[in-house]
Amino acid sequence: MARDIFRRLVRWEGLLLAILAVIVVVTGIAVPGYLNPQNQINLLELSIEKAIVVLAMTFVIVSGEIDLSIASVMGLSAVLVAWLKEQGVPVEVGIIAALLVGALCGLFNGYWVAVIGLPSLAVTLAGLIGYRGAALLLVGDRSIGGFPEWFNRLGQQPLLGPFPLALMVFAVLLVGATVLLQFSGFGRYAYVVGSSPEVARFSGVRVRRVKLAVFAMSGVVSAFAGVLLLARLGAVRGSTAEGFELDIITMVLLGGVSIFGGSGTMAGVILSILVVLNLRNGLALANATGNTQAGVIGALLILSVLVPNLVAAARSRLGRGGSAEAAVIPKLSDL
Amino acid sequence: MRIKHSTSLSLLAGLALVASACGGPAAAPSQSPTQAAATPTQAAATATAGGVAKATPGQSVKMMLLPKFLGILPFAQANKGAGDAAAELKNSTALAFVGPTADNSVQGQIEFMTNAATQGYKVVMISNNAGDQIAPAATAAQAAGVKVVAWDSPIPSAKGENLFVAQVDFNEMGKVMADMALSIMGADGGKFAILSASPDAANQNAWIKALNDALKDPKYAKVQLVDTVYGNDQSERSYTQAQALVAKYPDLKVIMAPTTVGIAAAAKAMQDGKMCDKVKVSGLGLPSEMVSYTINGCAPQFALWSFVDLGYLTYYTSYMLATGAIKGTEGEQFEAGRMGTFKITKDPTRSAGLRVLMGPFKIYDKTNVEAEAK
Numbered sequence: 017m018a019r020d021i022f023r024r025l026v027r028w029e030g031l032l033l034a035i036l037a038v039i040v041v042v043t044g045i046a047v048p049g050y051l052n053p054q055n056q057i058n059l060l061e062l063s064i065e066k067a068i069v070v071l072a073m074t075f076v077i078v079s080g081e082i083d084l085s086i087a088s089v090m091g092l093s094a095v096l097v098a099w100l101k102e103q104g105v106p107v108e109v110g111i112i113a114a115l116l117v118g119a120l121c122g123l124f125n126g127y128w129v130a131v132i133g134l135p136s137l138a139v140t141l142a143g144l145i146g147y148r149g150a151a152l153l154l155v156g157d158r159s160i161g162g163f164p165e166w167f168n169r170l171g172q173q174p175l176l177g178p179f180p181l182a183l184m185v186f187a188v189l190l191v192g193a194t195v196l197l198q199f200s201g202f203g204r205y206a207y208v209v210g211s212s213p214e215v216a217r218f219s220g221v222r223v224r225r226v227k228l229a230v231f232a233m234s235g236v237v238s239a240f241a242g243v244l245l246l247a248r249l250g251a252v253r254g255s256t257a258e259g260f261e262l263d264i265i266t267m268v269l270l271g272g273v274s275i276f277g278g279s280g281t282m283a284g285v286i287l288s289i290l291v292v293l294n295l296r297n298g299l300a301l302a303n304a305t306g307n308t309q310a311g312v313i314g315a316l317l318i319l320s321v322l323v324p325n326l327v328a329a330a331r332s333r334l335g336r337g338g339s340a341e342a343a344v345i346p347k348l349s350d351l
Numbered sequence: 352m353r354i355k356h357s358t359s360l361s362l363l364a365g366l367a368l369v370a371s372a373c374g375g376p377a378a379a380p381s382q383s384p385t386q387a388a389a390t391p392t393q394a395a396a397t398a399t400a401g402g403v404a405k406a407t408p409g410q411s412v413k414m415m416l417l418p419k420f421l422g423i424l425p426f427a428q429a430n431k432g433a434g435d436a437a438a439e440l441k442n443s444t445a446l447a448f449v450g451p452t453a454d455n456s457v458q459g460q461i462e463f464m465t466n467a468a469t470q471g472y473k474v475v476m477i478s479n480n481a482g483d484q485i486a487p488a489a490t491a492a493q494a495a496g497v498k499v500v501a502w503d504s505p506i507p508s509a510k511g512e513n514l515f516v517a518q519v520d521f522n523e524m525g526k527v528m529a530d531m532a533l534s535i536m537g538a539d540g541g542k543f544a545i546l547s548a549s550p551d552a553a554n555q556n557a558w559i560k561a562l563n564d565a566l567k568d569p570k571y572a573k574v575q576l577v578d579t580v581y582g583n584d585q586s587e588r589s590y591t592q593a594q595a596l597v598a599k600y601p602d603l604k605v606i607m608a609p610t611t612v613g614i615a616a617a618a619k620a621m622q623d624g625k626m627c628d629k630v631k632v633s634g635l636g637l638p639s640e641m642v643s644y645t646i647n648g649c650a651p652q653f654a655l656w657s658f659v660d661l662g663y664l665t666y667y668t669s670y671m672l673a674t675g676a677i678k679g680t681e682g683e684q685f686e687a688g689r690m691g692t693f694k695i696t697k698d699p700t701r702s703a704g705l706r707v708l709m710g711p712f713k714i715y716d717k718t719n720v721e722a723e724a725k
Contacts, residue, residue, distance in 0.1 A: 054495075
C-alpha cells in the first residue's frame with residue numbers, strides 16, 4: 017500500500033517534470049527572450065509572494081485542512097504596515113506588528129478548527145472576508161505609498177548579483193520547508209494527521225497542537241509575503257493581493273498534494289510552481305490575454321487531476337484481464 | 352498555435368529590422384548616442400530646421416499600447432488612432448494592443464511592463480492604472496532601453512516615465528466639472544457626489560483634486576461635494592455605488608463620474624430607478640453610450656475629448672521618441688502628422704514630469720450629442 021502511494025507520487029512528479037521540460041523547450045524555441053536569465057528572474061519575481069505562501073499552504077493541505085484566508089492576511093499585513101507608517105510608526109516596527117497580526121490571524125483560524133472542531137473551509141472563508149474587511153476599514157479606498165528608500169530598494173532592486181531579496185528569502189524558506197516536511201518529526205505528524213486524525217490521536221500525536229502550528233505558520237508566512245509584496249509594489253490599497261488564494265491553492269494541488277490530506281511532496285509542489293510560472297510567462301510573452309492564461313492553467317489542473325486517476329482506473333481494469341480499454345493508454349501517453 | 356504565430360511574427364520583425372538597417376539612410380548621423388546601440392534603425396532619425404522635429408516614416412519600431420484594461424470603447428478608439436498613425440508612419444512592426452483584465456489591472460500592468468524589455472519592445476505606451484506601483488517596473492524597463500510614454504493617465508511621481516501625453520489640462524478639467532455641476536443644479540446649487548474609477552487611477556485622482564480646488568472659488572459657494580466613491584471601472588460595481596449614493600444622500604442632486612464606465616452605469620441606475628427627475632448624472636462620457644440618457648434628461652450634460660486623436664498623438668510622439676527624432680526633453684517641438692505641432696513642457700499639474708498637451712475637450716448636451724453619437 018505504502019509502496020503504491022510512493023510509486024504514484026514518483027509518477028506524478030515525473031509527469032510534472034515532463035510537462036515542465038516540454039514547456040521550457042517549446043517556449044524556449046518559440047518565444048525569443050524567454051530563456052534570458054533576467055526573464056527567468058522576472059517570472060519568479062512577479063509571483064514570488066504567492067510562491068512563498070504556497071510553501072506554507074502545502075503544510076495546511078497535507079494535514080487535511082485548507083486556509084482560504086491567506087490572501088486576505090497578505091493584504092491586511094501590507095495595509096497594516098502602511099497605516100502604521102501614516103500614524104508615525106517606523107516601518108521596521110510596522111513589519112513586526114504585521115507579522116504578529118499574521119500569527120494571530122493564523123492562531124484564530126487554528127483555534128476554531130483544531131480546538132473547537134469546525135471545518136476549516138468555513139472558518140477560513142470567514143477569515144477571508146473578515147481580514148479583508150479589516151484591511152479595507154484601515155485604509156478605505158485610498159492607496160498608500162511613500163515608503164522609505166531602503167524599504168523600496170529591498171523590494172525592487174537586486175540585492176545580490178541579479179537576485180532580489182524576495183528570491184533569496186524564497187530559496188531559504190524552500191530549503192527550510194522541505195526539511196521540515198520531509199525530514200522532521202513535525203512533517204511526519206502533519207502527514208499522519210492529514211491521512212487519519214484518529215490514527216494520529218491513538219498513536220500519541222498531539223493533533224490539536226500540530227494543526228494550530230500549521231495554521232499559525234500559514235498566518236505568519238502570509239503576513240511576511242504581504243510585506244514583501246508591499247516592498248515590491250511600493251504602495252498598497254485595501255484590495256492588494258485580492259484573489260491570490262486561488263492561484264496559491266492551484267499550485268499546491270497541481271503539485272500532487274491531495275486535497276484530502278496525507279499525501280504529496282515538497283518536490284512536487286516546487287515543480288508545480290515552476291510549471292505554472294513558466295507557462296504563464298511564456299503565454300504572457302506571446303501576448304496571450306489574461307483570460308487565456310487562466311484557461312490554460314485551469315485546463316492543466318483538470319488534466320493533472322484526471323490523468324493519474326484515469327491511468328489508475330485503466331490499469332485496474334487491465335489487471336482484471338480486460339483488453340478493450342487498452343486503447344485508452346496510447347491516447348493518454350500522447351499528452 | 353499562438354506561440355508559433357508569434358515566432359513567425361518576430362522573425363518577420365527581425366528581418367524587417369535587418370532590411371531597414373541595410374537599406375535605410377544609414378549614413379545619417381546618430382541623434383542620440385546612448386540609444387544608437389539599441390537599434391540600428393534609430394540612426395535614421397532626422398531633426399529639421401526651425402526647431403520642429405519631424406518623423407522619419409518607414410522605420411521598424413516594436414511598440415506596445417497598454418491601456419488600463421481591455422474591453423471598453425475609449426481604449427479601442429485610442430487603438431484605432433494609434434493604428435492610423437502607424438499606417439501613416441509605415442512602421443513595419445505591427446502595433447501590439449494588449450492589456451490586463453479589469454479585475455487584475457494593477458498586477459497585470461506591472462507584468463506587461465516587466466516583460467516588455469524581454470519581448471523586445473522599444474516603447475510601452477501606458478494608460479497607468481497602477482498609481483506609483485508601476486514605477487519600479489517602469490524604471491527597470493527604461494534601464495533596459497524601453498521608452499515609457501504615458502497617455503490618458505500618467506505615473507503620478509513621473510518615475511519611470513519619459514513623457515505624458517495629456518488629453519486635456521488636468522487643472523482645467525476640475526473647472527469643467529464644477530461648471531457642469533453648477534449649470535445642471537442651477538443657481539440654487541446643492542449637493543453632489545463623485546463616482547470615480549479606481550483609487551489608483553492617476554488621471555481621475557488628479558481631476559478630483561482639481562475639482563476640489565476649483566470649488567473653492569466663491570462662484571461655486573452653493574455647490575457642495577459630499578462624497579467620493581469608486582466603481583473600479585466595472586459596470587455592476589459602478590451601478591450599485593450610484594444606487595448607494597442616492598440612498599445615503601436623499602437630497603443629492605448630481606452624480607459626477609469622471610469615467611466613461613461610471614457615467615453610463617450611474618445614468619442607467621438613475622434611469623432604472625426612475626430617479627432622473629431628482630438626480631442628474633454628469634462627468635466624462637462617450638456620446639455613443641450616453642446619447643439616450645442625454646435625450647431623456649438623465650445625463651443632460653457631459654464632456655469628453657477624442658480618444659482616437661489621443662491614440663494618434665501618443666503613437667506619433669512615441670515613434671519619434673523611439674527613433675530618436677525627439678529626445679523627450681523640455682522645450683522640444685515636433686510635428687505630429689495631421690494634428691499639427693506640439694511642444695514638450697513641464698507638467699504643471701504634477702510636481703515632476705514632462706507633458707505633451709493635446710486638448711481640447713468638448714461639452715455634449717442634447718443639441719449636439721446625436722450628431723456625435725453616429
